[in-house]
Each structure stands twice: as structure tokens, then as C-alpha cells.
Amino acid sequence: MPAAVAVAASGGRDSTALLHATARAARELGLEVHALHVHHGLVASADIWLAQLRAQCARWARSGLPLHFHATRLAGAPARGESVEAWARRERYAALAAMAQAAGCDLVLLAQHRRDQAETLLLQALRGGGAEALAAMPRRAERDGLVWARPWLDRPREEIEAYLRRHRLRWLDDESNDDEAFARNRLRRQVWPALLAAFPEAEQQLAASARRAAEAAAALKVLADIELSALAEDDGPLDVAGWRGLPETHRAPVLRRWLQSVLARPVPESLVRRLADELPAAASARWPAPGGELRLHDARLVYVPPQAAEAVAPESVALDLSSPRFVELPSWGGVLEVKAVAEGGVSPSWLRAAELRARQGGESFQAAPRATPRALKKQFQARRVAAWDRAGPLVFSGEQLVFVPGLGIDARCRAAAGEAQLALFWRPA
Template sequence: MNRVAVACSGGRDSIALLHATLKAAAEQGVEVLALHVHHGLSPNADEWQALVERQCARWAKRGWPVRFVARRLLTHPQKGDSVEAWARQARYRALREMAVEHGASLVLLAHHRRDQAETFLLQALRSAGVAGLSGMPVRADRDGVTWMRPWLHVPRERIEAYVRRHRLAHVDDDSNADTRFARNRMRHGVWTALTEAFPQSEAALADAAEWAQQATACLDELAAMDLQHLADDKGLDVRAWQALSTARRSNALRAWLRGRMGRAAGASLVSRLMDELATTRARTWPVESGVLRSYRGRLRFEPAPQRPTPLADRETLLSIRHTGVHALPGWGGRLLVEPVAEGGVPLAWLAHAQLKPRSGGERFQAGTGRPPRSLKKQYQAAAVPAWEREGPLVYSGGQLVFVPGLGIDARVIGLPGQPLVALRWLSP
């Protein structure tokens, strides 16, 4: 059976959305999950959950296809945490878990036009960029779940009228009166005066958020086009990046950082990089999830190292009989095996490969007719940074075959016409 989920706190907006969704679902054979998150922050939280559960039971008796699902949060905000931010993150995490567990890939949220207008204004007061001013999207696909806000263009007054017309019972969150929270200060101290002075402010601010969303999409497309020529698996080409205009440099850098770090970079980090990447010397910039390194004209992001795996737990043998990716979790990465026409090692050599860490004294031949030299000297000659030297050395029959960062040892390169492969170490 098809399922759709509705996030329902028990407040006016979410109860109205649940009711409207059920009316439509009853005619289409769709089951509706009412997802409720018990935050444990209010003494009335038990009452709110009970109200939603009772309402769902009454609608189910009427024959409507509704099922109540609840999750009580077991964690609490830590000292110094923003309660608003903690509650929002924990709520979305719980909603996703409930939706996935019960087979719903679509979750509806009851945000309306005033919520969007307030978000735009709050973000502007926080000096947010274009992406922040975009506010909330109508649709977002994250972690296997589609989140939709079908009422994002609907005025709050229409929802209030809907609740009165259908006589829907709902709760009033007592925390909405707490002006310690920024959004509540906005509602109680600013919004009334703003709408009295500018009656169309709600619609105008929501429209501005939509324009910002379109601008953000254009900037993302521009960054993607720029990064096609600026970035590869070796990092960001700083010299080519510097050839862009200042605005495009900033835009491309933000996009590149977001792709590597998994989140938007702070304004202070972007500002520092814009100023300091102009130097040619090697530099590092510690960030929350790892470190950024500039070396030989390339900017790279290196994730924070995981706890080292004990040598006893690392793989020591590997049978490579085909091309593709071979996962080596004990070494913290993967070995990529690719077919090549020349310059590779015969695939047959790798059927019984041995994997070893560097122990000192290893010698690597970088090319035919060139003398074998120590790994340290070869790394220095090839300008391989320290963070690209991690991974196992690959041997076959006691002969060194492959070194991460350097490639195939010239002494094992096969003749053209043989099935040859190249190796490449992929760290996380």
C-alpha cells in the first residue's frame, strides 16, 4: 500500500495539514502516517502526544487510513547548545527514522508563508548569504526521504480559517511565548509593527526568499561549470582558480568546500582562504571535520584521521583476479584496479598479492633504466605530500609492485599485449 507521512506536533498548522492529507488520501487508497516527536522539553509534552493519538484514533474509526507513530527523544541539549537548533536537528532525525522504518519515502511538513517570511528576515539579520536567504525549499531530497512543504505559499489566515471550519482540536505550544528564542522575539516584538507599517510584508518577504532560491540555483550551476576545469581528485587548482573574478572565486570555493566537507563553510574560513591561498608556500587550515592543505598549487581537504587500525587487524593478503575496487577496511581505504594498454603490471602477478606497511629500507624504481631509490627520496622527487603516502605497499613474490602516491614499480611492468592493470589507492 502507498504511504505518505505527515509530521504532526499537535499544533494548529500540522493538525490542519494532517486532516487535509487524510481527506485526499481516503479517496486515493493511500495510507497516512502521523509522525509525532516527543521532545521532552515541555511539561505538556505528554498531553500533546495524547491529543494527536486520540485524534488519529477518532479518524481511524471514521474509516480514514491513518496510523499514529511516535518517538520520544532520549537525548537532551548540552550546556551551551542552542535549544532551537538542537530540537530542530533531533526532530528531523527522528522523523526520518520513523518514516524509513514504516516504509514512507515522503514526509509532509506544515510550514506556511509566514514561516518562510520570518525565516528570510531572521537570516538577513544574521548576515546570511544568498543560500541562507533562500529560506525553506518546497521540496528537498535528503537521506532517502523526500521532504515537502505543500503550504509554503499559503497565508497563515487560510489555515486558521480551515481549522475553524472543520473544528479541529489542537494544542498551543507554551514555548511560543518565550522571547529568549529569536523567532519568538520576531513574532512578538517585530512582526505586528512590521505588518501594520507594510501590510504586504509577508508576501513580499516570501517572494524574496523564492528569488534567492533561484539565484542560489544559478550560482550552483555556475560553480559546477567552473569546478569542471578547476578541480579533480588531486584537489583544487589554485592558479586556475585565481584567474577567475573575485565573485566567481568565492562562489567556486564555497561549492568546492561544501562538496568536500559535507556542509557549508563558514564565512570566516572562506575569507581567510581567499586572502591566504595567494601565497605559494605550503599551508594548512584546521577545520572541524579535518584539515585543508595547500601544497604545490593544489588545495586539498583531508578528513580527520580515524583511530589507527592495529597492524594485527589489517589485511595482509589480497587475491586480485579482476579489475574494479577492492575494499580494505583494515587499511582505511580501497585499492582501485584499472586496465591499461601499457605501463601496468600483469594481472596474473596479483593473484596472491601481499600487503605491508612501510618499514624503512624499501626501494622503488620510478622508470625503466632509472636506478631504484628509497621511498623517501622518490616521494620528495615526485612532490608527493605526506597525506598521499598512506595505504599499503603491494608485493608479489617478495617483489615490490605498487606504492601509494608513486604507482607501479618499473621492474614489474609487463609487455604490451599482456592483460595489464594499474593500481591506485583511494583513501576515504
């Protein structure tokens, strides 16, 4: 059992009741409670909320409750095009996590109740969410090294209001709850009263649906992960040929799980749907994705981060590459590795006055000692090198092409057996 527990405290009715109930229980258990307050800076009364909540916690502490108060004021503002709600939620959870960790807590309690859960399911359904979205809020989740728990998620709001009356607790009303520019406020003020009038059991039934959606989402995730394990390793490329062999109804969930692993950020459902529609017939293609792009070549789908996707190569760079080293080339979007090898490399003498150049056209490459030099385009096609993997620097010594990313060392420059030699490797970012 933790020695301390944190409670996210806004000062509203729900979190006030949860904070008070937690502190009373903690006193009997010998625990410390840390109230965590986030000042969003979005409404004029935010300073008043902070001051009153601080004073309330101080009064409760003087009365014998094991309570400590912490507050953080958010900095910055939503990015252009980002909703205020999404920004506030993301930054609030980050601030709560930082305060909880600083206070030595590994458990954070949140005050959402059954009606909040029902509202969340409705909002997600109206946004076209699938099983994971319709699962709404989890009762327990592990994130940022913390356990986040909602102990009242199955409790009706009426029980919370009864607790407030019984203990004569005072809370603050957030005036932003009256602003119908926010979707949840429109739902609460316009839709919810009519829904309850027509369907009195709506709250209980919607909350029950969220639980069943959570079960379905968990099962779907397990199945998708099993199928994905045969199609991709860690964050590596997706085997599109194998993916095409899946039942059609399995493809989108597997795509979604793969995208979640490589993007490490929320996956737009529009991207999942587009890929599910276009991948089955595509041979080579590119799609924009959050933070970079997706590239399909040779039945492999890969994610390319922005620095590699957007790098612009300079005209030429003179370098001494005659000893093992790593050469970072940000403008090219990658790193050139020079490595000592026993065979298949080039004599260091070829690389003392090397020059890195962008492809101009007309260059030829000899793949093997007895092969005929051929145009780079034909060599790339023969080796099935994707178009975007041809953008790395060509390494010249004088006018002799020595190294080509994706093709290797030109056979005309390879060192003799027993001679000291180096190999070159291009590592896109």
C-alpha cells in the same frame, strides 16, 4: 498519485489544520493519510501532546477519515556546543523520514505557512546568509528518498486560523514558544509586531524575496557546477590553478560547491571565506575542516578524512608480503596493497620477512638503476610529493629500503625481466 500520504503532525494549530484538511481531501481521493508525530522529550508536556494527538486522530478515524497515527520518541541529546534547535530539527526530520518509509509513504506534507517563511528569511539574513540561506524553506524538496512538500507556504496564517474556526478544531499550544532563549521566539514576540506595525506588507514582501532568492540560488548553483566540472572530477582534488583563473566573484561559489561535495555535510561559511582569501597566494598549506582537514600541494586542494589526517604510525611492524594481498593498517591510516606485476616490481624473496618502519631520517632511495641514491627528502622534493603523503610506512628487507610511498620500489631491489615480481601500493584511508 501515491496511495498514501504522510503529514508531520505536532498537534499545534498549523499541523492540526493541515492534517484535517489532508484527511478530508484524501477521503474523496481514496488515499490513506499517516500522521507522523515526533516526541522531542524537551518539555514536560510532551507526553500530554502525544496522548492528545493520538486520541484526536482516533476520533477522526472513527468519524470516517482515512487516518493512521505514528509516533517516535527521540533518543539522545544535542552534542556539546550544538544548539537545541539544530539538534531537534535534524533528529525530527530523520524520525519523520523513518516513519514515512515504514508506512509506505513517499510524500510528506509540512505545515509551514507564509509567515514562517518570512521569519526564516529574516533569521537567515541576521545570520549573514547568502542566496541559498535567504531562499528560506523550499516549497518542494527531495531527500532521503522522499518528497517533502509545504502546500501552504504561500498562505497567510489568518487563512489557517479561519479553517480551524470553521471546522471547530482543537489544538495544543507549545509552551516552548514563549521561551525567548530561542531566536525565532524573540523575533516573533519582540520584532515581528513592531515590523508589521511599521510595514504592514512585510510578510508578503519578505516571502516574495525568499522566492527570488531561491531563483538566484538555483541559477548560481548551476553556474558554479558548470565551472567546477572543469576543475574537479566527482569528489576529487580541486585544481587550484584553474580556480585562480576564475573571475574573483565566481571563486567563493565554486569553492562552496566543491566543499559541499567532498565534506558531505554543512559547509561553514567561515571556511569558505578563509579559503577564498588565502588560496590565491598559498603554495602549500593545511586547513582544519569538518571531519578532517584540507591540504594544498602542487596546486591541488584535497580533503583528508580524520583517520588519515590523525593516524599515528607505529615504530615497526613485521609482515610477510611475499604474495598478493591487501594489508589493512589502521594505525598508519591506510592499506598496503601487494600486487603481482610483469615489470617494475620486486622479487617476493625481498618481502618474506618485510618490516614496516616509520621514517627516522638518513634513509636513501635510488629512483632508477643508474641513478645515484639520494636522501628521501630530496627525492620527495624532486617528485613533488606533498609532506603529508610522506607519512606512510617505509618497507624494509633487513636494512635495505625496498619501498617508499609516493616514490615506489627502490631500483636496487627491482626484479629482473621475466622473474616473478610484486609491486607495492600505499592507499591512504
